[in-house]
Amino acid sequence: MRLADSFRSERFGAVRIHELQRVIELDSGMSAGAGSRIVAPDELHAVESQMVIVVPCMNEARGVIEGVLSGIPHDCLIVLVSNSDRAPVDRYEIEAQTVEQFCRLAGRSAITVHQRDPGVAGAFKAAGMSELIDDGGLVRSGKGEAMLIGMALAAMTGRRHLGYVDADNYVPGSVHEYCKVYAAGLHLADSPYAMVRISWHSKPKLRDGRLFFSRRGRSSEITNEWLNRFLAEYSGFGTEVIATGNAGEHAMTLDLGLKLRLAGGFAVEPYEYLDLFEQFGGVLESTSADVMANSVPVLQIETRNPHFHDNKGEEHVQGMRMQALNVLYHSPVTLPSVRQAIVDFMVEQGALGIGQEPPKERLYPPVGTLDLDLLYDALDAEALSFRQPDGRVAAGLSAAPPIDRAAIPRRVA
């Protein structure tokens, strides 16, 4: 893979946000050259073999899921976290079968689990995160919660990297590119605490009966604008460096991931930026001297493929937009002038009554605070949806279950 060089970055404490870099070639062969950065196949492979790809999934068609799986490089471990309907048809069973069959064909292993399995709720409670559980005794339904479950499973495998890929993607080649970009970015970042966030090239939309390739998402524009305003208010210099505030497709080192506090629902992606600023921005006191001594590079990479997925409608987008502003408003590192401007904007948008305060989004403790041994034992004993399909034996290889109970890493946070 060949990326354009990134020459500029903005610092905020230990966090170094690199300006958007473009993908020049999906496959750069064995070549070298000036003016761009090449990540060679063996370098990509080294990261992929340490990477878990978490696929949050909600009621996607079997064929779409199959396509997504086919795009994930062989050496990445697939973790599917489903929040699909279980009645009248048990869609999770269909998904789990799809993953199992794919693993058999491809000679690989995977993990699948259902977010609303009572055994999953019990396990997270036992492991020390009762915040995740709703009044009905199940893990809450949001996307952030699915990502948190996926991160905990990833941590148990002992692998070093974690990437997210949404299941509602019609283009397997774009999934493939996302994973290669994660590997290339994490290789180039060369830090134990690094994040790679994707900005898709374009998003095909129906407009007046024909396709239009929109460059920016409706919600991303606003999220990015306000995150940049947050930075500018500190530096005194206007900036457009943040282009990936809502990036659903992103990856990070698990060393970083396990320290992050994830937000619930669709606040999760923009809040990752805020948590980086809160924990490693140097404004508040940091609990992680080792991170502050290193730095936290955030690479932003524009893919070549369009992001081509199902249209979730206007309500979904408005919700995402406001959740981003809610976390920005409530962050202790956001300066008062920005907070006031957010309220004015939300009132103007009709999203907030005059005199009201933006609602608080749910924030969870770092996954690194979980007792992973307890989590595994409880999942194994109680969570009926927890599966580790292993297609390696069917392919004539020796079995290698993704999680080795005896080798689950100790808690790190």
Next chain:
Amino acid sequence: MRLADSFRSERFGAVRIHELQRVIELDSGMSAGAGSRIVAPDELHAVESQMVIVVPCMNEARGVIEGVLSGIPHDCLIVLVSNSDRAPVDRYEIEAQTVEQFCRLAGRSAITVHQRDPGVAGAFKAAGMSELIDDGGLVRSGKGEAMLIGMALAAMTGRRHLGYVDADNYVPGSVHEYCKVYAAGLHLADSPYAMVRISWHSKPKLRDGRLFFSRRGRSSEITNEWLNRFLAEYSGFGTEVIATGNAGEHAMTLDLGLKLRLAGGFAVEPYEYLDLFEQFGGVLESTSADVMANSVPVLQIETRNPHFHDNKGEEHVQGMRMQALNVLYHSPVTLPSVRQAIVDFMVEQGALGIGQEPPKERLYPPVGTLDLDLLYDALDAEALSFRQPDGRVAAGLSAAPPIDRAAIPRRVA
């Protein structure tokens, strides 16, 4: 890349048509396994470094062309054959600049040429193919003619493989998959005379204001049906083996390509099948004892990515469909009962008057009959649109023009 195994094939003389195989994984890592065929990265690379990718191009947007180029693996050589408008805006100049700029960024070289350049017509005339020239003294405008020019340029480079990728493709990841499939198929075919034809997974279409993923193209269904009927009439067994009659995306060894007679316009793709049957089917006498002693495997591979391109409209499709039937009707190896059925079908479709005969499509002599030294010298001297942009120097590498005048292979047919 991991492909499903192909267990069945149909023979027609030396031609062995393999049933459609699916892509299971875009990237199969370094693994092995039963029940499927893996082509390892170094095996893909070995084919790619001997492959020319010809991109026929007609009035595509700069951004779309850039995307297509970014998906072609670095070690393949790009040849762009344009038939774009040159006035009021010279679109070919924009395309040539796009290729040149991409080569500079990616440190690679390429060839570009315009189909309707008078110097190109002169060169093909000098090299021995005046059949290609129309009454205005220029190379005819069809797609088959663009592919023929591309094949001749590919032959001059001395590389061993040739693949075609249409320029009107919105998904760089699918271009990437096509090229990997070509490499995997040619590797597995393991014959000096082999062809790989792609059946795309699906084609997104607008229907009632939403997207529908159609599995089969309108014109492909009819072309395939009649090609299969052609085979069945010989064998006495109905078959559905041919699934790629209209495949625009296909690749072959140049040893095979240089022997083929290409048809003009949109008849080119289905006629490749017929020419294989005519030359190597054992019905007519073959002029190629070496091919008959080998065999000609035709691999058909279903990609994972949807084929997502501009809608060219109903007229284009009807034209393609009838051109396929025209060549089938006029082939000396088509049995009389099939010829009669074609006429009946065309009359029923309103494409032919009662008592009329289907028109003949234009067929060209094999590219292997051209004098490539003369062709090169004439292009170099007279064809103003003939360029060999070399971005290797800009990238700090030593220059390596794609065509080495002193090393142009001798004519083979």
